Amino acid sequence: MAPYGTPENSQTAVVMVPLPAQGHLNQLLHLSRLLAAANLSVYYIGAATHVRQARLRVHGWNDSGTAAAAARIHFQEFETAPFQTPPPNPNSSNKFPDQLIPAITAAMSLRDPITAFVGRLSADFRRVVVIFDSLMSYVVQDLDSVSNAEAYCFRSVSAFTAYAIYWERRGMPAVAPGAEILREIPGSDGCFSPEFLEYTKHQQGAKKIFCADIYNSCNEIEGFFLDLLEKEKSTGADKVWPLGPFNPVSKLEPAGSACLEWLDRQEPDSVIFVSFGSTTSMSDEQIREIAAGLERSRQKFLWVLRDADKGDIFTGDVRKPDLPQGFEERTKKQGMIVRDWAPQLKILGHLSTGGFMSHCGWNSSIESISMGVPIVAWPMHSDQPRNAVLLTKVLRVGLEVRDWSSRDDIVGSDTVENVVMKLMACEEGNKIRKRARELGIKVRESTIVGGTSRTKMDAFIAHITR
Numbered sequence: 001m002a003p004y005g006t007p008e009n010s011q012t013a014v015v016m017v018p019l020p021a022q023g024h025l026n027q028l029l030h031l032s033r034l035l036a037a038a039n040l041s042v043y044y045i046g047a048a049t050h051v052r053q054a055r056l057r058v059h060g061w062n063d064s065g066t067a068a069a070a071a072r073i074h075f076q077e078f079e080t081a082p083f084q085t086p087p088p089n090p091n092s093s094n095k096f097p098d099q100l101i102p103a104i105t106a107a108m109s110l111r112d113p114i115t116a117f118v119g120r121l122s123a124d125f126r127r128v129v130v131i132f133d134s135l136m137s138y139v140v141q142d143l144d145s146v147s148n149a150e151a152y153c154f155r156s157v158s159a160f161t162a163y164a165i166y167w168e169r170r171g172m173p174a175v176a177p178g179a180e181i182l183r184e185i186p187g188s189d190g191c192f193s194p195e196f197l198e199y200t201k202h203q204q205g206a207k208k209i210f211c212a213d214i215y216n217s218c219n220e221i222e223g224f225f226l227d228l229l230e231k232e233k234s235t236g237a238d239k240v241w242p243l244g245p246f247n248p249v250s251k252l253e254p255a256g257s258a259c260l261e262w263l264d265r266q267e268p269d270s271v272i273f274v275s276f277g278s279t280t281s282m283s284d285e286q287i288r289e290i291a292a293g294l295e296r297s298r299q300k301f302l303w304v305l306r307d308a309d310k311g312d313i314f315t316g317d318v319r320k321p322d323l324p325q326g327f328e329e330r331t332k333k334q335g336m337i338v339r340d341w342a343p344q345l346k347i348l349g350h351l352s353t354g355g356f357m358s359h360c361g362w363n364s365s366i367e368s369i370s371m372g373v374p375i376v377a378w379p380m381h382s383d384q385p386r387n388a389v390l391l392t393k394v395l396r397v398g399l400e401v402r403d404w405s406s407r408d409d410i411v412g413s414d415t416v417e418n419v420v421m422k423l424m425a426c427e428e429g430n431k432i433r434k435r436a437r438e439l440g441i442k443v444r445e446s447t448i449v450g451g452t453s454r455t456k457m458d459a460f461i462a463h464i465t466r
Contacts, residue, residue, distance in 0.1 A: 012465045013125040015118060016044045017132035017140060018054070020107050021100055022278035022309055023363040024133050024156050025054040027216050030246035031131070031154075033061065036069040038461045043121070045114065047107065048077040049312045060248035060345040076117065081109040085315055088281035088308040093408060095380040096193040097279040103311030104135075105199060111139040115146070122146050129464045131214060134203065141207040150464075153210040153237065157362050159217050159225040160394065161386040166234040178224055181394055186385045186404040213237045214460075216244035216366055218453040220442040222390065241460050244453065245370040247345060249444045257343055259302055260350065262336045266300055269354030269433065272376070272424055273347050275304035276359040280380050284322055286410055291327050293416025294335065299424045301335035302353075304342045348373050354433060355423045357401075360387040372440020374398055374432045376419050378411070397436040399423055 014035050018028040025046075032042045044051065061070060083106035088099045121128045128149040132140045133156060143149050155162050164185050167175070175182050192200075213235055219226065219242065230240040263271060274294070276282070282290075287305070294301045307319040320339065328337060344364070347353055348371040356368045357376040365387050368375050375398035377388035385407075391398040401419050402411055423429040446453035 010039055010041065011126040012040055013121050013128050014040050014042045014464070015114075015121065015128060015130045016042065017110075017114060017130060017136050018044070018046060018050075019133040019135045019156070020046055020050040020103050020311075021097075022053065022057065023361050024135070025050060026058065026363055027156055027246055028131065028133065028154060029054045029058055030060075030248075031214075031216070031243065032073050033066060033069050033248075034243070034246060034457065035461070036072040037066075040072065040461070040465075041125070042073045043076050043117075044073055045076040045078060045117070046110075047080045047103075049314060050103075051075050051077050053313055057341055059343045066248070078110055078113045078117075080106040082106070083311055085310045085312045087310060087316070087319065090281040090283045090307070090319070090321075092281075094190065094193050095280065095407075096191070096196055096382065097281075097308055098193050098195050100279070100309070100311050101193075101195045101199065106311075107136065108138050108202065111142065114139050115142040118143060118146050118149050122148050127464065132210075135200070137203040137206040137208075141209060144207070144209045151210040152212050152214050152241070153235065154214045154216075155235075156216070157383040158365070158387055158390055159215050159222045159229055159240075159242070160390040161362070161383045162215075163225045163228050163234065164386050166229070166232070176228060179228065181389065184393065185389050190404070190407055191381055191383075191385060208236060210237060212239035212241055215240065215242045216246050216362065217242045218244050218443060218446050218456070220439070220446050220452065221366070221369060221395070241456060242453070243457050243460055245366050245443060245447070247367050247370060249370045249447055256346075259336055259338050259342060260346055263302065263347065263350045263352040266352040268351045270424075271300040271302055271350075271352045272355040272357060272420055273302050273304075273353050273373075274357040275342065275344065275364070276357075276378070276380065277361045277364055278309045279361070280359050281308040281319075282321065283410075287321050288324050289410060289413045290416050291324050292413035294420065295327065295331055296413065296417045297420040297424070298334065299420050300352075301331075301420075302338065302347065303335060304338045304344075306339055306341075345371070355420075355429070357420070360384040360391060362387055365391060369395070369397065369436070370440060370443045372437040374423060374429070374436040376401060376423055378402070379404065379407075395435075395439060397432060397439055399429075399432065 016028045018025045036042045083102040086099045130151045134153050226242050356373050358364050360377050360379045375391050377398045378401040379385040379388045385404045
């Protein structure tokens, strides 16, 4: 992205308030980079462990323009209430990552420190813009006490998912023309745990002081549903700002790790990337079935096999999932196992990557869309089942592994083998890959000068620096 912004922008400060979970931390850190490129001073805040986590894992920031922007991002660490860091439970009947609840709940103690911090900034800047995760509404509800502060709510999900939830809460009335797909979307059953729903009550009960919604999306992906959200004022806000994709979309330098070097030796579009994000913990039985299915498919694979995050990723032991005996030796020419944090953006942007077996978290989904890579959709919890419908039935850039109604069943190796073969070695997969590639081009073009996403970003910056 070409540099933009004016010296006058230095009169506005931006404060980012992310939820302390990887998919949320990462999206707002990428947005911080974009706003810092406009000569804005950005303050990214949170508990020390979560600020460290976000900085350690960010990738795609390897160009000179990004380096200059990064210098304008200030990381502000606060102490939160102490919290426990239980390990994830791979055998839980509900896949929601309840092990993160203590850390997320502890972040509610940031309410007074954040209000005080914004108050101090307000003395040095003409305007302080606070962009907060919708799941952190509780901690920013006192910002109306700062006269020159204004708040914007970041919705970490797709507009499609946000509208589906809004429609469901209204009792599923008659759908707008063009939105008939809503009738095929799975409900919220199995998406969340009781503990998380209890946490959300605090957020929903907080004072609503924000003036607009922000989405990590763009018109090329889901303009129809973005328009519906704004037209129907689904959250009470008058304005919707689609500023995505937040992640870098330019060609990334494919270097720096063994898995990228391995990809360099493979044929174009020949590898399926298998990764279920930072909140999925699979049972040993399910891992064995995936291994058998990948092996029998005879397709090249790059499999990130690691356990889900804890509330503090820097403490305690980490479970190392077991593979079938001899699997890695038998498949050493076919695939590669990665057990550490992987450079996902670079993998998705690599010419050898032809598919992505994913949990369909929005962070991963929009990265895959922007890189033009089709998805094998295997949702686990939260917004993921609805994102899977967007990917497979609306955008038609993916295939489903199974229906959400069968979420409690082990996915057998035959199913894994068949869906991998369908995407990677069949004509149907070639058509899906073509659509994904074309959509990726449109999304990337939207970020250049004159593109719809870039135009929205320029307008947003002009608005907050007015």
